[in-house]
Amino acid sequence: xxxxxxxxxxxxxxxxxxxxxxxxxxxxxxxxxxxxxxxxxxxxxxxxxxxxxxxxxxxxxxxxxxxxxxxxxxxxxxxxxxxxxxxxxxxxxxxxxxxxxxxxxxxxxxxxxxxxxxxxxxxxxxxxxxxxxxxxxxxxxxxxxxxxxxxxxxxxxxxxxxxxxxxxxxxxxxxxxxxxxxxxxxxxxxxxxxxxxxxxxxxxxxxxxxxxxxxxxxxxxxxxxxxxxxxxxxxxxxxxxxxxxxxxxxxxxxxxxx
Numbered sequence: 044x045x046x047x048x049x050x051x052x053x054x055x056x057x058x059x060x061x062x063x064x065x066x067x068x069x070x071x072x073x074x075x076x077x078x079x080x081x082x083x084x085x086x087x088x089x090x091x092x093x094x095x096x097x098x099x100x101x102x103x104x105x106x107x108x109x110x111x112x113x114x115x116x117x118x119x120x121x122x123x124x125x126x127x128x129x130x131x132x133x134x135x136x137x138x139x140x141x142x143x144x145x146x147x148x149x150x151x152x153x154x155x156x157x158x159x160x161x162x163x164x165x166x167x168x169x170x171x172x173x174x175x176x177x178x179x180x181x182x183x184x185x186x187x188x189x190x191x192x193x194x195x196x197x198x199x200x201x202x203x204x205x206x207x208x209x210x211x212x213x214x215x216x217x218x219x220x221x222x223x224x225x226x227x228x229x230x231x232x233x234x235x236x237x238x239x240x241x242x243x244x245x246x247x248x249x250x251x252x253x254x255x256x257x258x259x260x261x262x263x264x265x266x267x268x269x270x271x272x273x274x275x276x277x278x279x280x281x282x283x284x285x286x287x288x289x290x291x292x293x294x295x296x297x298x299x300x301x
Contacts, residue, residue, distance in 0.1 A: 079107035085126045086116055091193050093117040093214030106131070117214040118194070139231040140213035142196070142206050146182040146225050147238030147301060148252045150202050153178055169222040178251035180241040182225055188217035234287030237278045238301045244276040256299045262291035 083103035090098035094115035096105055105111035106127060113127030114135045121139055128135040159168055159175040165187040173179040184202040196210035197217060204217075208231070218226040225240055239256040241248055248255045258276040270284035271291050278291070278299060292300035 076104075076107055079103050081130055082106045082127060085119075085123055085130060087119045087123065089118040089193075091118060091214050091216070093212075093216065118212045120212065140228040141208050141211040141231045142213065142215070142217050142226050143229045143233075143236050144182060144188075144204050144206065144226050145237060145240040146180075146203070146223075147254045147299070148176075148178055148181040148203075150184075152253045153181060153251065165220075166222050176251075178241055178255065180223060180225075180243075181252060182223065187220045187222070188226060191216045191220040230282050232287075233280075233282055233285070235280065235285065235289060235292055235300050237280055237299060239277055239297075239299045242275045242277055248276075254298055257297060259296075261294045261296075262300070265290050265294045 086099040094102045096102040114124040154177040165183040189197045
């Protein structure tokens with residue numbers, strides 16, 4: 044009896060606890076949104092936050108509630124956007140985008156105003172008079188974007204970030220990190236890009252970088268589709284109009300287009 048008593052007591056406690064949990068699960072259960080669960084199943088589960096939400100669960104809840112578009116998942120790309128659109132019964136355009144660094148200014152092409160010896164970070168260097176480069180608009184080259192990329196889609200080469208297009212999902216983390224706002228998301232199918240962001244003009248531009256845009260407007264004048272405009276002294280491409288003919292690159296003597 045001395046052995047059976049504690050065993051019986053534990054069995055009774057276990058039975059009571061089991062009944063209590065069963066009742067709690069029935070009467071205190073949180074209603075499950077089946078649409079949200081289905082949306083969540085379509086997402087890749089990267090939880091990168093590129094969609095603007097805390098993670099895949101947050102984005103799924105917003106999509107299911109009609110508060111977010113189904114094409115905001117960068118890692119999932121066009122296939123995920125289509126799956127969500129089919130699930131929700133809506134039409135959506137989801138052209139894949141990749142990051143692009145709007146600066147061709149390698150160390151050989153640019154000059155420095157002073158020697159920087161501080162923290163090896165673009166954000167830190169930018170706080171010191173805009174950085175050591177003669178071009179105050181150019182890439183600082185300390186790799187903040189490289190470290191911010193959650194998909195290993197950026198490598199540092201010759202002091203400049205290089206986007207690995209095959210790995211880039213267009214999440215935009217690198218663009219958020221760049222203190223110079225040099226990185227933008229462009230269509231993956233883009234044939235030409237502008238590798239300069241310097242908004243100065245005249246001798247200052249030529250002196251700062253040998254591959255900078257001098258706003259000569261030859262690209263704008265020779266673009267047959269009107270996709271290239273010189274705005275604030277630097278060429279800008281409207282990819283909704285660009286046909287990828289390459290005429291702008293042909294007439295640019297500064298090799299700004301790449």
